[in-house]
Amino acid sequence: MPMQKEQISVFNMFKIGIGPSSSHTLGPWRAAQQFVALLQQRQVVELVVQVKILLYGSLAKTGKGHGTDIAILLGLSGDDPVTFDVTQINPKVDKIKRDHQLILGNHQPISFYFDDDLMFLFNESLPFHPNAVTFQAFLSDGKAVSETYYSIGGGFVVRENETSDASHEVDLPFPIDTAADLLHWCRKTGLKISEVVMENEMAWRSEDEAKSKILDIFNTIKECIYRGCHTTGYLPGGLNVGRRAAALNKKLIGNRPYGNFDEWVAAIRETGDSFKNILDWVSCFALAVNEENASFGRVVTAPTNGAAGVIPAVLQYYLVFCEGYTDAKIIQFMFTASEIGSIFKKGATISAAMGGCQAEIGVSSAMAAAALTECLGGSQRQAMMAAEIAMEHHLGLTCDPIGGLVQVPCIERNTMGAIKAITASQLALQTNPDNAKVSLDAVVKTMWQTAQDMNSKYKETSDGGLAINIPLSLPEC
Missing domain, CATH: 3.30.1330.90 (D-3-phosphoglycerate dehydrogenase; domain 3)
Known part of the structure; x- marks a missing residue:
């Protein structure tokens, strides 16, 4: 059975911590x-x-x-x-x-x-x-x-013998365990997903405190991306995996001058918005975060460390190439993403040791897809459809880290999860949700069933998959 239903705050889903x-x-x-x-x-x-x-x-x-x-x-x-x-x-x-x-x-x-x-x-x-x-x-x-x-x-x-690590129980105005619950409250109130989340969050803390805390979370994400895009060398652990984000950043940015994060963002915008260029930047953002994570750097669980690069990469894509930085949009994105992650945690798992990498990269991709869709003007149903699409195409993804390190294939999987989230969002925005054949709740249920069927050697044990087929002494490509 999935973990017992619980009340989950935004700040249970997004935590500041240290990798990997x-x-x-x-x-x-x-x-x-x-x-x-x-x-x-x-x-x-x-x-x-x-x-x-x-x-x-x-x-x-x-x-x-x-x-x-x-x-x-x-x-x-x-x-x-x-x-x-x-x-x-x-x-x-x-x-x-x-x-x-x-x-x-x-x-x-x-x-x-x-x-x-x-x-x-x-x-x-x-x-x-x-x-x-x-x-x-x-x-x-x-x-x-x-x-x-x-x-x-x-x-x-x-x-042992306790039921959850959730926040102290409160009277939530909109109790939510499933996507159907979320849709019910959105329809009844007319509120966006992020607005429903804010109403619930205020059962724990004031609106001003909630907004301030999520911007603190974003500042940690921002610092992590920037560090990762400007740090060279090799990752610890013995695989001799070289950092790639800094080299890619340097190649993409060219000779454009900058001295801090905001100037860097402005320089990124100057590189243009071609499809190839945006793909490269999304990969760069995701690589940067997870290279920091692999190096015992400070990151934000989103919803886990191994999948910590997906939401930052998609959020950075949105802020740089779609709307520009505003606190309101950052809050909207993060609040929407957190609710989707909560639904997966309640109905399935966000632990790779329980469900394979579908529980980490898959969930983070679904969270990012829904958040991006709402921020781009999609309806509540389109946002949930985007989350469903993103997860549907991660079903069965195994967790098979080489050498037990959160490096190969984990770091690159964050780039894939970010790109899938953006694609899922675009598909949902161009689709009438009335025509959807698979609900978000159906894919959550399917993910949990898949997790139960998955052999334990593909659940973060390094007993199968790439972990046993790639020699640890293999030189980096």
């Missing part, structure tokens, strides 16, 4: 923080003398490539992925390994031996979800505290 994976990096990081908070709540932190971490299923099989071990050490240390200086990740982790000491919650020094205290249980899985981690804290009085957490995709974390 929302389910294998951000989720375990948050789980470690939650475990420390539990120890603090029980007032036993100062009694802790040892902590052991047990990684199960997909977290064990691809955890090292995804930085699960690194994230957990930082989370236990009391660091936060929203604010932690990414340039200090390696130095801090190296110090923990070298000194055999971890400062639990930035307060309690404990001995920590990486090879003994952090265990990758490659052949063990827990039934609730493939991404499971158990923390065991041993106390000086001979007692122990043990808790298991599940990283269920998109940075969402649930504790």
Whole structure:
């Protein structure tokens, strides 16, 4: 069964974090923080003398490539992925390994031996979800505290015997579990999808706060795109994958001068709006984000880290080549996208470990397609049709990362997802939704059925597909 229905805020779907994976990096990081908070709540932190971490299923099989071990050490240390200086990740982790000491919650020094205290249980899985981690804290009085957490995709974390990681329940004016629910409220009120989302969001926070927070999210996206388009070198992890966004940016921009993000955008517009040029820029934007993600950079889950480049690429395409930058359009785009992602999470999954890459790139493409369609003037039904088209043509997409790294084929898949989102939007805008044969709810249901039928070796385990057919020593093409 899909995860239990829940109330999902825009800011549950879009989270600021650190790459390379929302389910294998951000989720375990948050789980470690939650475990420390539990120890603090029980007032036993100062009694802790040892902590052991047990990684199960997909977290064990691809955890090292995804930085699960690194994230957990930082989370236990009391660091936060929203604010932690990414340039200090390696130095801090190296110090923990070298000194055999971890400062639990930035307060309690404990001995920590990486090879003994952090265990990758490659052949063990827990039934609730493939991404499971158990923390065991041993106390000086001979007692122990043990808790298991599940990283269920998109940075969402649930504790054993809990039901969800959603925001505190509130009275939503427009409760939505399915696309049919969303369409019902749109028809009844005449509101756009983004306007329905805003009304619901105000059950958690004021309109001004919601708008401010989403613009903060966008600023992180903007900075990520810009960094990625101006950073050269090779990605970490041993595959020797070279960064391509910076070279492509330089080739496309030519000799046009710029000194900051806004000037860069103006220079991009000067490159023209030919079909080929726009395709190149969309690919450049997507590559930039996911190269940053693969390098433990700061990104936004959209709805996951592995698919973090699709929505930024499509949004940047819209803002640069269609309408120009306005706060109102950015908010409209992000709010519409979040609701589509929420519907997939409630009716299926956004975790590649549960559903393959269709659950990540497919969902992000559907989110972007709907958002673009509404922003371009499409009706509510056309926006949902665009989401359906985008997902329909990602059904069955497997997750088979080479070397357990979020690099090949993950980075290029973001470019494909972005282009499919734009194509889906254009098709929907040119189509009468009365003639649609497949509903968004039908494709959500189909995606979940496909996920259940998919062999586990294609679900972020690196046990099948490209992950076993491409030699790790293969030189980069």
